[in-house]
Amino acid sequence: MQIKNEAKKAGSSSVKDQKKGLKQRSYDDKFKLKVLREMVSTGETLAALSKCHDVPITTISRWIRTFGITTPKRIREQVMSNNISDIERKLIEKERKCEKFKVRLRESQIECEIKKASLDYLSAKYHIDLKKLHHAE
Incomplete structure (x- = not known):
């Protein structure tokens, strides 16, 4: 639970999506790069990173494309x-x-x-x- 809370502490903020009624979180670049560095250095799968940091796999995938990281x-x-x-x-x-x-x-x-x-x-x-x-x- 400590790591999941880390995402919230590290610049994650929630905004409620009016259309779907879902909370949409945003993360600061520092946190995104931290997660991506962890992926590259440890070789963790997207699923493991998603679970560890409480971030959807699709979000991490988008970060990979945005920052041009090779998985x-x-x-x-x-x-x-x-x-x-x-x-x-x-x-x-x-x-x-x-x-x-x-x-x-x-x-x-x-x-x-x-x-x-x-x-x-x-x-x-x-x-x-x-x-x-x-x-x-």
Whole structure:
């Protein structure tokens, strides 16, 4: 109850709306900024701030638009978006490296096959069993 009374002490005043019969409160800028600073620094949800300070969620939302504050939810979304794009960029880079390695591996395999075929040809041409010679040493 202490925090709810804080809103009343912090420059909140009530004016009765003639059309709807509802009380319409107004808050001074100092209190508005205090609530918004709390939201940004603690990451509290609008619902929690509304309950804590006895201010309607729609009113806090209006303050956010008025003062041009980025909500913690939007900050988290931006950070996640940046992280995802960083991850995607790194993944693409790794895929490119992987493709380069695949090409190099295939080239090495072809070179190895050519050398094997050359050895087989020379062994057959000169009637030398190079495999036995190699193992004998």
